[in-house]
Amino acid sequence: MLAEVGVDETCELVYRAALQRPVWSLEQLRDAVDQPAANVDAAVQRLMEIGLLRGPHAEQIRPVNPAVGFASLLSYAEARLARQTRAVELTRAAVAEMSASFRASPALLHDVELLDDRDAAWLCLEEIAAKATTSIQCLAAAGGPPGLETSADYDPAYRLAEFASARGVRVQLILLDSIVNAPRLAAGARRVHDNGVEVRTTPTLPVWTFVVDDRYVVIAIDPADNQRGVIRVSHPGLVAAAADLFSRHWLSAVPIELQTAQPPGKLTRQQRHLLQLLATGAKDESIARQFSVSARTVRRMIADLADRIGASSRFELGVRAVRLGWLDDTPQPASGSEPFHA
Numbered sequence: 001m002l003a004e005v006g007v008d009e010t011c012e013l014v015y016r017a018a019l020q021r022p023v024w025s026l027e028q029l030r031d032a033v034d035q036p037a038a039n040v041d042a043a044v045q046r047l048m049e050i051g052l053l054r055g056p057h058a059e060q061i062r063p064v065n066p067a068v069g070f071a072s073l074l075s076y077a078e079a080r081l082a083r084q085t086r087a088v089e090l091t092r093a094a095v096a097e098m099s100a101s102f103r104a105s106p107a108l109l110h111d112v113e114l115l116d117d118r119d120a121a122w123l124c125l126e127e128i129a130a131k132a133t134t135s136i137q138c139l140a141a142a143g144g145p146p147g148l149e150t151s152a153d154y155d156p157a158y159r160l161a162e163f164a165s166a167r168g169v170r171v172q173l174i175l176l177d178s179i180v181n182a183p184r185l186a187a188g189a190r191r192v193h194d195n196g197v198e199v200r201t202t203p204t205l206p207v208w209t210f211v212v213d214d215r216y217v218v219i220a221i222d223p224a225d226n227q228r229g230v231i232r233v234s235h236p237g238l239v240a241a242a243a244d245l246f247s248r249h250w251l252s253a254v255p256i257e258l259q260t261a262q263p264p265g266k267l268t269r270q271q272r273h274l275l276q277l278l279a280t281g282a283k284d285e286s287i288a289r290q291f292s293v294s295a296r297t298v299r300r301m302i303a304d305l306a307d308r309i310g311a312s313s314r315f316e317l318g319v320r321a322v323r324l325g326w327l328d329d330t331p332q333p334a335s336g337s338e339p340f341h342a
Contacts, residue, residue, distance in 0.1 A: 005073040116229035122147025129160035141205035165196040200253035203273035
């Protein structure tokens with residue numbers, strides 16, 4: 001019954017037993033619960049970590065009032081549910097918008113061009129830089145630009161952006177915050193900004209997208225593999241939807257020239273977004289694709305956050321993040337419980 005808030009069956013048995021009187025020793029709890037001693041010890045440790053038991057040592061274990069102890073656990077579960085609900089609502093809205101733009105007619109087929117190999121994709125990007133007349137808006141999502149062999153070198157794409165800007169085209173480029181972890185990419189981004197390209201960063205982006213002159217859109221075929229090519233679409237409804245998507249990301253992104261070192265004790269936008277994704281149940285591999293890093297790097301980021309606040313598990317990280325106000329702007333009061341080591 002309590003598994004949704006991180007309390008398994010053994011933990012529930014131990015906690016319900018502990019509620020029967022104000023103070024216990026570890027040995028007394030072992031005798032009171034019909035479970036192996038090792039299981040009871042692990043349950044006590046877990047209950048200490050999540051704030052349902054407290055005590056300075058094994059001879060003074062005290063149950064925390066359920067109304068107090070479960071407050072943070074329920075807040076975390078509610079926050080996770082709210083984000084999952086919002087994600088479903090946003091997906092439903094996006095599907096409805098795309099459905100409204102779609103018309104099942106032969107004319108639509110003439111508005112779509114499939115360029116399904118790396119060389120064709122790169123030629124398409126070169127054509128954008130050479131022929132755009134007024135504007136290029138680019139979402140530079142995870143992985144390298146379509147048509148390039150490596151995700152570690154954006155210089156050819158940066159040069160195209162500079163070339164278009166030099167021709168008088170307004171070029172707006174949104175990169176991932178994670179480029180700060182790649183000095184060469186970050187230096188290139190600042191260089192193109194100095195050469196007239198408007199550059200901003202954001203924690204996550206859906207897929208490589210180019211909106212050109214508000215006339216057509218070029219989108220990577222596969223968000224997980226930019227080498228598979230691109231699709232070029234000129235249908236007005238889909239172009240409008242892509243332009244709106246870009247505008248929404250642009251408004252929330254941070255200009256690269258305003259990026260400063262993060263004050264000590266503060267979360268970066270990427271760390272805050274990582275916690276939000278974890279709260280929705282996102283897998284490491286999915287987060288890695290959004291952040292344009294490896295799953296191993298994601299696991300290291302999670303471990304660093306857990307170490308920072310003394311959390312021993314992802315669930316405890318979520319609970320403590322809620323208490324600290326990291327998942328919203330309202331700090332939660334911290335429990336007085338202390339970690340227990342039998």
